[in-house]
Amino acid sequence: MSSSTIYPSGPRLGLRDFDVNDIADVHEYTADPLVSQFSTWEPNALKQTTAFVEAAAQEHLDPDRTAFSLAAVLDGKAIGSVAIWITDPHDRNGELGYTFHRDYWGKGYSSEAVSMLLSFGFNSLGLERITATCHPENQGSVRVLEKSGFALEGRLRSHRRIRGQRRDSMLYSILRGEWSLA
Known part of the structure; x- marks a missing residue:
């Protein structure tokens, strides 16, 4: 991928590489405890x-480059951070993640961004399988992943060490063939 990589766009959101002018927008949501x-x-x-x-x-x-940390942009403002990265080039596996400003929760922006990441992952990166994990109590993320066609594979016990404590994660995946049918 080159510096002129073109990312998919959605009906409302665009994805682009970050630039230093995004710091204030990004800090609005990364400083938020919620x-x-x-x-x-x-x-x-x-x-x-x-x-x-x-x-x-x-x-x-x-x-x-095998990792893409991107700004999710609405009307020129970075309202979220999304990412997709290749986890295994031989098996063509990847993973994605996303974080959005809470003012934009529950309005379909995360689902729109995930759809664009899936398009980029399967079409541009040539992935065959994409995974995502989320906290078991994060019902918003669960809804986004399920709405996007991901299947729950299971619970990863004691998967992450966060703030000094171990916690579980829910593992979701989607395959190229499933995505093309969605």
Whole structure:
């Protein structure tokens, strides 16, 4: 993938590489404890948000890029962070994730972004299987994944160490053939 990679767009959202002008928009939601409650990261200080956006903004410079941290943009504003990455190039497996500003929850933006990530993963990256995990109590994410055609594979016990404690994750997946039928 090159620095001129074209990402899918949806009826309302666009996906693009981050740039440093996104720091203030991103910090609005990464500093929110409600947004991070089910995440692997805690509410960000501005320094952490800046480091994240600056690192993500540099990804496009890697000609052998296998990870894509992208801004989900509505009317020029970054309202979410989405990502897709190749976990196993030989078996053509990948994983995706997403975080959105809470003002945009429950309005279909996460589902729209996941649809675009699936299109990019299957069509541009050539993946055959894409997974996603979420906290067992994150019903919003469960709904997004199921609405997007993901199947629940099971519960990963003591999967993550977060804030000093072990926690389970729910594992979801979708295969290329299932996505093309959705």
